[in-house]
Amino acid sequence: MTGNTAFDPTVPPSGTGCVECEATQGWWFHLRRCALCGHVGCCDSSQGQHATAHYKATGHPVVQSFEPGEDWLWDYAADDVRESGPRLAEPTSHPVSQPVPGPAGRVPADWVSLLHR
Template sequence: MTVDAIDPAAAPSGTGCLECDAAGGWWVHLRRCAACGHVGCCDTSPAQHATAHWRATGHPVVRSFEPGEDWFWDYSTEDYARGPELAPPQSRPDDQPVPGPAGRVPADWRSHIHV
């Protein structure tokens, strides 16, 4: 992991996937870039924006942005990583459903995910 892979002061870009929100899409789980705070959707989600962010920026480390989860993942090593406490908030809002956000998830959402 590179020295600049984590910036503890970088605030999250929002409460949901930045690109899905912009496009009116939806996600299964959320991941937060540990370098810049970009919030993107996980690889199970239809659009896989967190991984796309890593490929576009080279920022290899993400942290789960789910309530009660504090693990880091390093895309460059394909393994869990360690990291410091990041700027708040630590997760999406507790009242945001999974998948989410409310009102944008299709009834047949399971047929759209990557497993």
């Protein structure tokens, strides 16, 4: 698995939602945070799949769930769950008040049928 060079615990997340979805007024299902640069992107079930796109564009291999109550890591380079890593800078999730999927007001009524499976 990828070493600790995949982490920068001093970098805060880029925001409370997917950077690319926010820029296009899109929506997401779940959020992932790059453990190296803090980029917040949407998961592979989301239409944009921006967390994976960020890995492919940058080579930053590890993301952490950016969902409240979750701290698991995914290592794209190893294509596997990573059991541990350094604690990342706060906040470690989007606000609990932020709906899933989100953000409020931009999720289509038929969102379930739009998920990638």
